[in-house]
Amino acid sequence: MVSRLRQKLGLNSRLARREAGAALLFLLPSLLGIGAFFLLPFLDTIRRSFYDVLGQRFVGVASYQSVLQNQAFQLASINTARFITICIPLLLALSMLLALLVRAVKPAGRTHKTLFLLPMAVPVASLVLLWQALFSDRGLVNGFLARRGQQPVSFMESSAAFWVLIVTYLWKNSGYDMILWLAGLDGISDSLYDAAHVDGAGWLQTFRFITLPSLAPTVGLVAILSLLSSFNVFREAYLVAGSYPHDSIYQLQHLFNNWFVKLEISRLCAAAVLLALVLLIFILLLLRLFRDRTE
Amino acid sequence: MGRRKLSAWPGASRQLNGLKHGLLLLILTILTIPVVAVLWFMLTGVLMPLDELKVTLAPALSGSATAAVTTASASQSGAAAVSDLATGYAIWPLLPSWPTLQPLTELLLDTPAFFVMFWNSFKIVLPALLGQFLFGAPAAWALSRFRFPGRKLLLGIYIVLMLMPFQVTMVPNYLVARQLGIVDTIWAVALPFAFSAYPVFIMSKSFDAVPHAMLEAASIDGAGYWQTFVRVGLPLGVPGIVSALVLGFLECWNAIEQPLVFLKDSRNWPLSLFLPQITASRLGLAMSASLIMLAPAVLIFFFGQKYLELGIQATGVKE
Structure with a gap:
């Protein structure tokens, strides 16, 4: 019995058993922490999503129903989805452009690369003042508009807030994605380009038929990592506009925070489970969609 | 594994003459402006004396929302700097008039x-x-x-x-x-x-x-x-x-x-x-x-x- 199990797990040799034992010891501290802070409490979160606020009475899917029917949740979901579907394609395109440009001028683009990457180190808190200076009603942007004889825009109190957030997101994350693209570009073999060159292909054709297809597996990964960073845009939104910003930028992150403040634990649990599920499906889809076809 | 020395902008790399190279560098440099501008704002902001900050930034940070929008439409004429001061829009000079380290200290x-x-x-x-x-x-x-x-x-x-x-x-x-x-x-x-x-x-x-x-x-x-x-x-x-x-x-x-x-x-x-x-x-x-x-x-x-x-x-x- 024991030996069959060992065989099945590939632990029949003494060495393999010793290695597995060592692996366990190496992993133990990290696994204990991850188990204690993430995995076990997440199971508890799933359990609580089916119970009442005090965690004592089983209520079935009532919390899920209440979450899905909640107007704030619907608004926040739509906004988050809208934000993601707009900002990620923009970010992918912009950062790919930066990567291609930086490579094209090599070795001169070193400083540019550093500058593009720098915003990821700039703390959001340091930006708040500037954002207010730029986008408040009497801010620099409106001052500029007024001087040109145009109507001022109420950036924080209108749907323009959404675009301010998009620009902020692009500003902050282009550099990170640019590095990912550069790594992808490094992986394309020279011989492909040489062959295209011999065939007399122009840069547009080469880009269309060599660079883009070769980057296909990178697209999925960059998109997934960008999806995650898009959740961090809450920092800017929160610091500039507080817990209840204009409707157009009220996102899931605001909702989670507000429910937390009100200690709506069962709803929060149900929403967290839903979010995890949707993200997981999304990530698997993206991975499948852009799988490396050469493998 | 040989690394590409020239460019990933395929095909173009070899004919990339000085002009094109310069043009691409120019585009790249223009694209860095949003980053440089932010850093510039933060650096000059620290060096700017308080009374100057009051004139330049305070309008953006203290004006109440609705009042600003209504007065704003009245501000469509007039010389730039003057109208900025008169109608209370924030402005940002390229350099502080009188650099100081006083707020920092x-x-x-x-x-x-x-x-x-x-x-x-x-x-x-x-x-x-x-x-x-x-x-x-x-x-x-x-x-x-x-x-x-x-x-x-x-x-x-x-x-x-x-x-x-x-x-x-x-x-x-x-x-x-x-x-x-x-x-x-x-x-x-x-x-x-x-x-x-x-x-x-x-x-x-x-x-x-x-x-x-x-x-x-x-x-x-x-x-x-x-x-x-x-x-x-x-x-x-x-x-x-x-x-x-x-x-x-x-x-x-x-x-x-x-x-x-x-x-x-x-x-x-x-x-x-x-x-x-x-x-x-x-x-x-x-x-x-x-x-x-x-x-x-x-x-x-x-x-x-x-x-x-x-x-x-x-x-x-x-x-």
Whole structure:
């Protein structure tokens, strides 16, 4: 019995058993922490999503129903989805452009690369003042508009807030994605380009038929990592506009925070489970969609 | 493996003459303006004397929303600078009229609260990074170097955890913090960071690159698993470890969500939460504080940029 199990797990040799034992010891501290802070409490979160606020009475899917029917949740979901579907394609395109440009001028683009990457180190808190200076009603942007004889825009109190957030997101994350693209570009073999060159292909054709297809597996990964960073845009939104910003930028992150403040634990649990599920499906889809076809 | 010396802008590379090269550089330089402008704002803002700040920025930060919109439409004519002053729009001169370090020294010398917050930030960042190294590095080594049943599954769990945003882990983290009685202490923020999956993943990627021959040599010398890790793995894995720690530092230093949720008592707040509280009323201070908040992050960025890029690439390597 024991030996069959060992065989099945590939632990029949003494060495393999010793290695597995060592692996366990190496992993133990990290696994204990991850188990204690993430995995076990997440199971508890799933359990609580089916119970009442005090965690004592089983209520079935009532919390899920209440979450899905909640107007704030619907608004926040739509906004988050809208934000993601707009900002990620923009970010992918912009950062790919930066990567291609930086490579094209090599070795001169070193400083540019550093500058593009720098915003990821700039703390959001340091930006708040500037954002207010730029986008408040009497801010620099409106001052500029007024001087040109145009109507001022109420950036924080209108749907323009959404675009301010998009620009902020692009500003902050282009550099990170640019590095990912550069790594992808490094992986394309020279011989492909040489062959295209011999065939007399122009840069547009080469880009269309060599660079883009070769980057296909990178697209999925960059998109997934960008999806995650898009959740961090809450920092800017929160610091500039507080817990209840204009409707157009009220996102899931605001909702989670507000429910937390009100200690709506069962709803929060149900929403967290839903979010995890949707993200997981999304990530698997993206991975499948852009799988490396050469493998 | 030969690296491409010229360009990835395929085909064009060879005919890329000086003009084209110059044009592309120009486009790139224009694209950096948004970054440079932000840094310029922060630097000149610190040097700007208070009375100048009152004229330049105060309109943007104190004007009430509705009043501003109605008066704004009346401001459509007139010379730029004059109308700015008259109708109260914010302006920003390229250079401060009379550079001064007075707000900065005031912040550093006369604002003890600021130092408490600054120290609070470090009290979160240091244990978090220490934990990421002490718990993460051995785990990463095991995932990268040992073959054992369940390895793929574990790696999958680390990747999924790495990919989940804070909103998913917020409730779980809170439930544990409540159990442990550490809500409203820095540990509620620092401990989840210390067990973050990100650094484990990045470090395991860099350990993957340690050549097998080195390990065999070590095992012939009779080194055990732990000795091999400490004597061979750690030294050769330094780039990955530094990458993970640089990314970890930026993540913790800039954290807003976690302290916002877990720290009710403002005495425990890190700088990232405290800073937005000092605004309009103390403009000079806010400017200086912003710059000082930025300084460690940017220093670490410049010191570790190479490693940072390596770390980012590691997150992008397909699994």
